[in-house]
Amino acid sequence: MKRIIIVLILVGTLGLTAWTLLDNKKEVEAKVYKPDADLKVGVRTAVAELRNLSEETxxxxxxxxxREVEIRPQAGGQITQLPIEEGQFIGTNRLIAKLDDEQLRYQVEALQVTLEGYQNDVRRYEALVKGDATPAINLERAQLNIRATEAQIKQLKKQIANTTVSAPFSGIVTQKLVEKGSVVSVGSPIAKITDxxxxxxxxxxxxxxxxxxxxxxxxxxxxxxxxxxxxxxxxxxxxxxxxxxxxxxxxxxxxxxxxxxxxxxxxxxxxxxxxxKTQTLAVPRQAIMGSTKAPQVYVVENGKAMLKPVEIGTTTNQYYEITKGLKAGDQVVTSGQINLQNGTLVHAQ
Structure with a gap:
């Protein structure tokens, strides 16, 4: 008897659940929006027409x-002159910096004294060699000493010239990296010039x-x-x-x-x-739907939006060339495609 009662209760519960679900389904269906088949969707359209396609990129x-260069001296030492300021225009060969060359000049002076001594030796040896009073090798050594000393003097004069730093071309001083009195090394940047x-x-x-x-x-x-x-x-x-x-x-x-x-x-x-291209059928880029491999457009025919496949050619920032699928004068949808299906009634805004 108890089993029969339990079965009846289960059957009743299932029946009540089924009736409730059916009633809820009817209420949900009543609330679901059903589009009006006669309602027209507003869209924006453009006309497919012949255009001279050009693109300005x-x-x-x-x-x-x-030109721009960092000025780096070929000599080292203390800067004694720095007649430049940032933003200043300077011409070609204008002085940028002068380094202390006093010690180098002293060395040149000492070598010039030595050179004078060797020159006197040469004159004496020349007279002695003529009288066979001294070997000729002494004269040769004095002459070699003169050549070596002259080479040393040339080297020092080159170093002295390197203490004067000039502008390689006309330009504006865009950076001044040191100040007067600074001690710089060979190759360290002191300024930048920009032409x-x-x-x-x-x-x-x-x-x-x-x-x-x-x-x-x-x-x-x-x-x-x-x-x-x-x-x-x-x-x-x-x-x-x-x-x-x-x-x-x-x-x-x-x-x-x-x-x-x-x-x-x-x-x-x-x-x-x-x-x-010149005189080619084109539509605005906004009209093209899908991928470039399978492009489609909505064409308005008799008040309906008809989805048609097309083939495209040249593109610009604004237009696609249509090589197949449309003809001049066709009205294509450029905005509102998201609300359309094939055959939807439309009106152009």
Missing amino acids: QFLGSFLPN ISSLKLVVDVPEKAINQFRVGQSLPIETEVYPNVRFTGRITMIGAEGDAAHNYPVQITVSNSGANPLKAGMYGSIANLNKL
Whole structure:
């Protein structure tokens, strides 16, 4: 008897659960949104039309100085003169620094006295050799001593010349690394000179565009600091080797302007207008759906959005060339595709 009661309770419980689930399903289905088949979806459209496709690509880079050098003396010693300041313009061969050369001059003076003594010896030996009063070897030794002393004097004079440090070219002192009275060693930097009479704009150009440039080509240059001024530069170098991202350095040399002076480190850009094709069927890039291997577009026909496969060719920043699947005058959807299915009623906004 108890078993029968338990079975009846289980059956009743299962039946109640099933009825509850069925009732809940009806309530859920009643709440689920069911799209109105006659409701039109708002979209934006464009017309597929023939266009002269061209692409203007901007390449950004930084200006580098025409020349820049760290001044390093070829002699060591204490700086006795340093007539430069940072930001100062100096001309070619202008004095940058003078090192103490007093000890070297003393050595030259001593050697000149020694040289005079050897010259007197030569004159005496020449007279004695003629009279066979002394061996000729003494005369030869005196002559060799003269040559050795003259060589030492030349070496010291070269060292004295190295104590005068001059500018190798005209430019601006961009760094002053020592002060008057400092003791420097051979090769230690004392200043930096930068020549910005002309500058080099270096931009990285991707592999697909590098063949559009050639050495000697003139290009317009724009800068952020002078947005309304366009400079003209000339390509002076195209890199023979790219980086890991397949970008190649292109160097454009531009003369500096007194009215709109440029400085090293400023940004500059070049625009390269690449005429791709003339009179080809094109649609805006926003119209293309899917991948470039299987592109599709929604075409509005009789108020409905019809999904069609297409084939694409040349691309620019704004348009895709359509080689198959559309004809001129077709109205394609450029915005709102996420709300569409094949055959959805639409109206252009």
